[in-house]
Amino acid sequence: KQEVTQIPAALSVPEGENLVLNCSFTDSAIYNLQWFRQDPGKGLTSLLLIQSSQREQTSGRLNASLDKSSGRSTLYIAASQPGDSATYLCAVGGQNFVFGPGTRLSVLP
């Protein structure tokens, strides 16, 4: 059974800092991995999708990496802004996803 963990559970940084969020999964037989953002009481916004054959994906200030053999993914956020404050979820799978518990990020102005 796939299990997904995320570290840290919560993170608070001053505006402008670069930061890394971590996601680990136990079963490396995945189709892809997707990073989401969730604002309080809201739905999910897809940030990046990495296929199992890829090593990384980039979108603006976001860069996600995938090391399938070690069961790890990282989400790098450059030059963080207060608007980046949200919960970040990673999900692994194929036909359906297994979600991690999320990292709650606060970027302080």
Place this chain on the structure above:
Amino acid sequence: GAVVSQHPSRVICKSGTSVKIECRSLDFQATTMFWYRQFPKQSLMLMATSNEGSKATYEQGVEKDKFLINHASLTLSTLTVTSAHPEDSSFYICSTKRAWDSNQPQHFGDGTRLSIL
């Protein structure tokens, strides 16, 4: 623009009421949709996979007679919480993906916050 539309966004009702939540795929025909539940401070848990024209597939521990799923068309799936009780209060969210391609991302609705008094 939005790929998935979910309605209503919030429901507050009395115990014993049945509540229907709609999930519409706006951008493509979705033969498969997914229903998730999220309790406070917890992650999303898959409840069931909704298949167009056939019965839904429920995850272990999810009561199929309590959470009725209907996927009558390629763009609409509904989740009905029957005789809802306070313990059913949660955030329900649906998603779709192009089922023929496992490499496509999942797209999520904005969710429905259900509060049972």
